[in-house]
Amino acid sequence: MGAGIAEVLARGGLAVVGIEVNQDALERGRGHLEKSTGRAVKRGRLTEDAQREILGRVALSTDFADLADCDLVIEAVPERLELKRKVFATLDGVCRADAVLATNTSSLSVTDIAVTTNRPTKIVGVHFFNPAPVMKLVEVIRTVLTEPAAVDRVAALVKDLGKTPVTIGDRAGFVANRLLFGYLNQAAGMLESGHATRDDIDSAMTAGAGLPMGPFTLMDLIGLDTCLEVLEAIHAETRDRRHAPSPLLRELVTAGLLGRKTGRGFYDHGAPKDEAPVQADGPAPVVGILGTGALADAFAALCDRAGAQVRDAAADLADCDLIVEASGDADAGRELLAAAAQAAKPGAVLAVTSATVPVAEAAMASGRPADVVGLHLPDLLSTDRAGALAEIAETVATGPGVADRAAELAGRLGLTVVRCRARAGFIVDALRFPYLNDAAAMLGAGYADPDSIDAAMTLGCGYPTGPIADLDRLGIDRAVAVLRALHAETREPALAPVPLLTEHVTAGVPIR
Ligand SMILES: NC(=O)c1ccc[n+]([C@@H]2O[C@H](COP(=O)([O-])OP(=O)(O)OC[C@H]3O[C@@H](n4cnc5c(N)ncnc54)[C@H](O)[C@@H]3O)[C@@H](O)[C@H]2O)c1
CATH class of the missing domain: 3.40.50.720 (NAD(P)-binding Rossmann-like Domain)
Incomplete structure (x- = not known):
């Protein structure tokens, strides 16, 4: 992520200092930068001169003292609180007093990092999505300690870099991961309970909900270890058992089956592709x-x-x-x-x-x-x-x-067919309405505005439409009806429609 973020900044015309732990890691970082910009040259999106300029703007070093002049430092070290705190302590010592220090953490509390520094008012989160040069969304996180000017400066910079900043408070998973991982975990639970097969759940969400890929394909792509970590972090905050990692996910991680990166996760990526299902023929019924x-x-x-x-x-x-x-x-x-x-x-x-x-x-x-x-x-x-x-x-x-x-x-x-047990919401509605309910809960709590929530899912996760737009498209009355049916069946408190939804249905006004 560090190399990707450095590339974004350098492409935006900024001078960048890239810090790594040792020379080997630095060379790896340089390799990432060269390969990524090289690909852009091959595709005709960048001239060789422009590539040279971009690479020329990135100075690489293993000495934190080289950060002394920086206005902004973005930390992207591995996702461990103690390590991040150590890095921020070093940054505190070497960076100018007015420099803003940002963390690219996906799931740790920015506040937890901020409180151990000498400048908590200048600590923000900047959550880039992978790959940073491609993905347009950046979540900008303010803690209760952050001064507004620091958040504004970072959000303005993100905009100048051609990205869309979404500014939000410090809640585990921010917007995109918080909404995405609840859904992914529920899909894993559905598989584990024998409600439907992996392939049918994946097909249902692509063919029926229009998502670019199904939940198991996506989890394999993200990496099941990362999925587990993010869910643990969200669960630690929400204590909502829907965020407690599915035992199946944990078992796969324990077995070292982490998804694409290890060749096997929910799918065996080395296995020959299943043949396309034979289209049913015969006279129309x-x-x-x-x-x-x-x-x-x-x-x-x-x-x-x-x-x-x-x-x-x-x-x-x-x-x-x-x-x-x-x-x-x-x-x-x-x-x-x-x-x-x-x-x-x-x-x-x-x-x-x-x-x-x-x-x-x-x-x-x-x-x-x-x-x-x-x-x-x-x-x-x-x-x-x-x-x-x-x-x-x-x-x-x-x-x-x-x-x-x-x-x-x-x-x-002419329909694409999937099979499941007879449970409320079948597959698609049982997975998407709880996710939409969670989005409505965010809106109701004033955590983020409708445009930010929608941008998080479209720009951060590649969803064709955002959840707030989905609620109006699918009908909030239908959302409430399906959620009530899910709640009646499972008695899961978090599946009851949130007050904002029932209020809008009663008042007969769309959510946006
Ligand atoms: N990978 C993703 O999809 C993704 C997306 C968004 C955010 N993030 C977040 O970005 C951060 C980094 O993730 P990653 O996937 O790039 O991890 P990574 O393990 O691929 O890279 C981390 C890099 O940090 C370096 N490093 C370790 N200790 C260091 C130190 N003390 N000083 C300087 N450099 C040090 C390592 O050498 C390594 O190159 C994490 O907080 C992660 O949650 C990751």
Whole structure:
């Protein structure tokens, strides 16, 4: 990180002094700088002259005394509090009294570092993301001791460097990691509990939530040891058991399976790639749709696109292969499904779409529980990626082969299919709404403004949209409904919708 940050500063025209522990480490740092700027030259993004100038601005040294003239020092030594405190004590001794000292820590408390220095008012956090030359977000952290001028100077510098500063208080994980790691840990817990497979969870989050990669791919990329450390640091502050590292994550770390860097983590990176799943073929199914309203209309449009025949009159359901209850109303849906179950041919699959009413309840009320599965299309109503993902959930009462048949029929409608157990929120909603609830909690507490929270996730984590924008896009009423269902099922206090969300739903005003 140190080399990356030095490159950012030098590219911004600043004179940089890079300090390392010894000559070998210095050479490694020089190598990073040369390689990274060399890549930019090869890609035509930098001329050789510009590269020479950038490298010329970085003086490398093993002597801390060479920092005596610096206005700002950014520390990026390994993530150990005692080491950081030692480095800051040295900096205190050699740096000018008015110099601002910053730490690039990802998860340690900036305050914990600041209090052992002689200049706590001049200590800030500057959290760059990896790789620093590429990632646009920089979280700027003020402690209760930091003087506003020091924070303003650092934020202004970050802006001058072409990055987006997000200024926030000193809470473990700041914005991006705090929101990201709760979600990643929950995904690990989901895998551990047998709710769904690794591949299905990863596919669900890419195809259904539009994320650039699924949680297990991302954890393998970050490094499972880093994930464990960050979660431990966040948990130490929040004492929220959702941040207590999943036992599976810890086991992988203990076994030395740290992700890409060791060749194996959640995935075996040396193994041959799985073959692409065979696209279901066969005639488009005959689909019955129960209910009227936006959900039923959207599902009918999806069937039309796939060339499937749609039956929406109760009297016409006898030849349907798949009957989808899409009324959007639990009581009405139950009655419609019970009536349809009597009309349906043997072998027809009955699917309930609610992600908030337990599938098993609807299945039992239908009178044909063996033929019932849950079918959830997480983004059917909210994006133009509508229909990309179908989550199919079977209950303990679902008959053998019925979920397979449902998956095949959904495949024939052109959907990407994942499977899970019948639990509130299925996969996508169960993972994304707690994350959105956490973002709303940050907003409600005044920790960060909506733009900062959204920037943290889009610029820091590569999310296509930020959580506050997501809440308005997906609907805060839906968020509250799913969170209530998750809370009712798990009794996990942190899954209850935060007051800010329920207040906005009651008042009928968007969150932004
Ligand atoms: N790697 C990431 O993705 C990432 C992202 C954001 C922030 N960070 C944070 O940045 C910091 C550094 O992380 P990293 O991944 O670059 O670690 P790293 O281990 O790759 O690099 C740390 C460097 O610090 C040097 N060092 C050790 N003791 C030193 C000392 N006393 N004085 C000067 N240099 C010393 C080491 O020689 C090494 O080159 C950590 O606080 C980490 O949490 C890392």
